[in-house]
Amino acid sequence: MQVDFNSDMGESFGAWTIGDGVDNELMAFISSANVATGFHAGDPGTMRRTIEQAKQLGVAIGAHPGFRDLVGFGRRHINAAPQELVDDMLYQLGALRELARVQGVALQHLKPHGALYMHLARDEAAARLLVENLQRLEPELLLYCMPGSVICKIAQELGQPVIREFYADRDYDL
Incomplete structure (x- = not known):
């Protein structure tokens, strides 16, 4: 069994800074980073700088798409049809993938x-719908999810590789 120390990164956007340099300090201690992709946090410049730092330190990166909710930091549920949600996620995934590709970095997850x-x-x-689209676009892309969740079961059923994760402070009743 491997342990992946994973953290959300690149959540500043525009004039708004989150973490005041914490990303820079924390990056040296993690093995993978979830890079905010602009809808809940992050912006293109922040994404680019986060990718650069991860590349320098050998930290794997992944897309961290969220609801269209900058004001609520992606913590508010937004009612949307499945296709609209998946379109938004693919848009965010594509943005990060291209910024990473310019630097010769592949997305891990x-x-x-x-x-x-x-x-x-x-x-x-x-x-x-998300997993079916990932199967067409990125069949090797790891999908982080909670064990026993609907998305975890579907990903395993369709052959999308998963990383089962947990939070020490989270309730897991689904």
Whole structure:
């Protein structure tokens, strides 16, 4: 068994700074980073700088797409049809993938953020549509999810590789 020390990164955007340099200090201690992709946090410049630092330190990166919720930091549930949610996630994935590709870095994983992560843990239609699209676009891309969640079961059923994760302070009743 391997242990992956994973952290959310690159959550500043525009004039708003989150963490005041904590990303820079923390990056040296993790093995993978979830890079905010602009809808809940992050912006293109922050994404680029986060990728540069991860590359320098040998930290794997993944897309961290969220609901369209900059004001609520992606923690508020947004009602949307499964296709709209998946379109938004693919848009964010593509943005990070291209910024990484310019630097010769491949994405290792995708980990939805906040309320979107919890939505996909329960919503079969959205979870299935996302995994089906990943199978067409990035069949080797690791998908971070909670064990026993709907998205984890669907990913395993369809052959998308998963990383089962946990939070020490989270309730896992789905």
